[in-house]
Amino acid sequence: MFQSLILRVVFSCFFLAFSQISFAQYSISGKVTDAETGDPIAFANVILVGTTVGITTDFEGNYLIETRTLADSIKVSYLGYLSQSKPLERIPDQKINFQLRPSSFELEAFVFEAGENPAFEIIRKASERRKDFDKRSLEAYETKNYTKIEIDIDHLSEEFRQRKSVQKVTSVLDSIRQLTNDEGEKILPVFFSETVSRFYYRNNPELRKEVIEKTKVTGVGITDGSTTSQITGSAFQEYNFYKNWLNILEKEFISPIADGWKTFYDYDLLDSVLVGQDSCYKLQVYPRREQDLAFSGTIWINSKTYALKQVDLTIPKSANLNFIERIKIQQELEPTTAGPLIPSKTRVQIKIGQVTPQTAGLLAKFYTATDSVKLNDPQPTRFFNQSVELLPDFGTGTPEFWSENRKDPLSSEELAVLQMVDTLKTIPIIRFYSEGLKFFATGFLPVGKIDLGPWTEFGNYNNVEGVRLGMGLRTNYKFSNKWAFQGYLAYGFKDERFKYSASATRILDRARWTTLKLSASKEIDQVGLEMESLQGNSIFLAASRFGTLRRPFIATTQKLTFQREFFKGFLFTAGLNLFDFDPLYDFYYLEKDTREYRSEFQTTEIRAGLRYGRDEIIIINDNERASFGPSRWPIFEVNYTRGIDFLIGDIRYTKLSFYLYQRVNMGLFGVSRYEVDAGQVFGEVPYPILKNHLGNETLFYTTAAFNTMNFNEFASDRYMSLRYRHFFEGFLLNRIPLMKKLKWRAVANANVLFGSVRDENIQNAPTFNPEGNPIETFGRLDFGVPYLELGYGIENIFKFFRVDFFHRMTYLDNPGAKPFHVKVSAQIIL
Structure with a gap:
């Protein structure tokens, strides 16, 4: 009995050992990335050389091959990149990473000698079913999104690196090895952000809103994350290929499955592959004309439903885009319970080339992951009043929060990016240049709770004032989020006059943007220039006061202005204006009743205006509203002004005006913009x-x-x-x-x-x-x-x-x- 038991044990051990030898499995894993940018390369082909064993990388560029037989080498290939092979070792588990270098390629024309291109029928059916899978057909949906953005300076030429102002930066860069790719090229990260938000969509009327729950922003020159955080969410990184046209960087690009697909694209059916549990057609798409605003790359279409499963598309350098060398969009889509698709992951890369060989380039990377989808539970219309909203505690968040809400942990490269950006912010030369650029762009230099400027008021020269010097300041968000004060004082050495402007604004409600503003000014104006409408263009305003002034006058004004947004896009403005016209040229008019000559006049105006932009995107820029413009619908403005003979006013009249602006996409024929301006003055x-x-x-x-x-x-x-x-x-x-x-x-x-x-x-x-x-x-x-x-x-x-x-x-x-x-x-x- 005992001997029998021993024999059984020995036999079992022998059998197990033999089984392990005979059925041994090899595991090969790794990650495929872009050698220039460090970005993962999704959907790349990984194959054991000389066999049929292979797989494609996932959205994060990872792959895992488990096989019973092992080849001598493993090869990775992907369209637009140089293929790369590496040897394999005879060990059970090994990790092999690949860094592929982009290649310039031109697709050959495909000639079909008889019958229709088999890819056309697939695209035709996918295009016909666009409405079935377009997320805009849902009554409403809500998603939870994680977004990260990285901006780097690349193409750091040796000449650029040797500049005295750059050497302090590159010495720090050289110390961080993770920012060097396999070819020894350097990238210089200047911005990194992570954002967790909830995105809301409602149909009929079509409304969108993003609520920023948490955001973590670090960047060179970034002093206050409240404004930046509003544009780092997913709302500004939406790419829907079920639209006919996709708006990218203010350009309209035609979708590969748009209504007019055959006019813009050629296709090649490459293979039938399994993506997850779905059998898909893999198609190559490329523009018929290389400079059209169209994509080239690969799309995967479900062979049963003809829904998009994955896209990997590029806008190449040959497209007629300035400075942009490449725009690459990768996307995975998942069906909702109602049928329409929502992207589960999206990665976008925008590569900006060198303006000259002596300068550097720029690389922007965007990544969005979506989950927790809720359908057909629309929020009330008033909820969408503000396009982007920051929760009161939107700040950085704890490490535990980010660990729970990231789809994947930050890579070693991304951790190195964070280290580099934090280091750069402490280098004096970087701070000097970043603050200088902001000063030039905004006109103001932040100094604690106030901003000095605008710089356009510091100095000027014209035929009336001679040399003009001035100085101004304004309070910022750090001073108060309810009060905003601004003013400047200037002096002309020829006319020996002081000019000034001062204002105080009370922000009554930030959600429905409600403000009350009191202002007073004494300034040189010119008939017909309408300085009031040019306040947002400080450079043009300064230029208009330079050189020879035409029909100049001294304008003394006092204003009380109320503003409120009653619902999304609908802004009401009302106010009282007191105005004194003191001409500096030979001007007269006849007084209405006495017909006497007069050269000065005063007015008291009651004003009211309405502005409506149905899809205008507005963010709160600290203590001001900033518009990103409309994407489709026009903007309307109606204004009413009543001049009364009360207070200082001595002229009665009425003004009505109407303004309309729209940007219209004309598809193949380009883009149009039109403005209609109409009005009448009574009296x-x-x-x-x-x-x-x-x-x-x-x-x-x-x-x-x-x-x-x-x-x-x-x-x-x-x-x-x-x-x-x-x-x-x-x-x-x-x-x-x-x-x-x-x-x-x-x-x-x-x-x-x-x-x-x-x-x-x-x-x-x-x-x-x-x-x-x-x-x-x-x-x-x-x-x-x-x-x-x-x-x-x-x-x-x-x-x-x-x-x-x-x-x-x-x-x-x-x-x-x-x-x-x-x-x-x-x-x-x-």
Whole structure:
């Protein structure tokens, strides 16, 4: 019995040992990343050389192969990258990572000798079923999102690294090995953020909102995360390929499954593969014309439902984009219980090239993971009043919080990025440059609880003031989130006058943006420039006070303004304005009752206005509202002004005005922008109160003026204008070989103005002063004969410059009128 038991034990051990030898498994795992950026490469092919054993990497670039047979080497390949092989060892478990280098590639044209391309039927069915899987068809949905953003400086050339101002930075960079890829190239991280948020969507009407629960932001030059945190969430990283057109960096890109897919794309059916539990068609997509705003890459389509499963798409350098070398979008989509798909993971990489070989490039990486999906439980309309909302305790959060809410722990590279950014912020030269750039861009220099500026008020020169010096400041969010104070004082050494501006704003409600503002100022203005509407453009405002001032006057004003957003996009404004007009040129008007000559006037105005932007994205920028503009719907404005003879006012009149702006995507033909401006002034008034249409006698092109009209050439008390601009985005010039290489783009303009002035307002403006000498007044339009100018031009010349050619079509007999104008401008566009 005992011997039998021993034999059984020995036999069992022998059998187990033999089984392990005969059925031994080898495990090979690792990660595939981009050698230049360190980003994971999803969906790459990993295969044991000489066998059929292989797998594709997951969304994080990881792979795991378990096999009973082992090859001599393992190979990784992916379209757009150089393939790489590495030897294998005869051990049970081994980890082998790959760093693939991007390659320039051109896809060959596929020729099908008979019948239709088999990929077309797949794309046709996927396009027909777009509405079934588009998340916008849901009544409502809510998701929990984790987003991280990293911005790096790359292409650090040796010449750039040897600059004296950069050497202190690169010495720190060299000490952090994780920021060096296998090829020895360096990246210099300057920003890193993590955000956890909840995203809400509602249909009918279509509304969106993101609530930032926690955010952790670190970056060079980032002093207050409250503003930055509002734009680091997932709302600004949404890419829905079930739309016909995707708006990326203000450009419209056609989806590979859009209605007009056959016009823009060619396809190749590569394989039928298993993705998770789903059998999918794997298709290669590429633009028919390399400079069209279209994608190239790979998409996976479910073979049963024809829903998108995965996308790995790139906008290549050959597309007509300035500075952008590559935009890469990877996405995994999961079906909801209702059917439509929601991306579970999205990764976006934007690579900005060097402007010159002596400078550096820029690399921006965005990653969003989505879970906790809730369907068809719409929030009330008032919930969406604010597009982005920060919870009161949105701050950094505990390490435990981030461990629980990250889909994956931060990699060693990302931890090194955080270390580098924190180090850079302490280097004096970095702080100097970052604060300097912010000072130039915003006009203000933060110093504790106040900001000094704007710098445009520090100094100027013109024919009225001579040398002008000034100084200003404002309080910031650190001072108070309920009160905002701002002011400046300036002095002209020629006219020996002080100018000033001061304001106090009480923020009554930040959720429904409600403010009460009291302000007073004494400043030089010019008839027709409407300085009040140019307050947001400090550089243009400063330039308008430089050189020769046209029809200048001293404007003394006191204002009380109330503002409230009643619901999303609907802003109400009301106020009381006191205004004193003191001309610095030969100006007179006839007093209505006595018909006496007067050269000064005062007004008291009651104002009310409504503004509505249905899909305008607004964030609260510390103590101000900042608009990111509309994406689809127009913006409307209606304003009412009543001039009364009360307080200091001595003129009665009424003003009504209407404004409409819209950006329209024209698909293949480019993008259009149009503005409609109309209004009427009721009552007899001096001509500075009329609508003085802005002309442009300078060499420089501006969208704010009629570019063939002279300064102060026309004024109206009834007017309507249409300003239309079209950007062909390469539609025309991409067909011309030479222009295609230059990446020039055609633009077109059409500006038309109808206007007139009633007899009483014409008679109100005498053509002679009391001494009998002639004086300038204003020109007027015949409402039946519109002012018309047509323009065409080329932009993107050397990536910066634009030249426009304008033809003035009407009112050519006016003094000083020229039928043809050439205007130039410089701009930074993509």
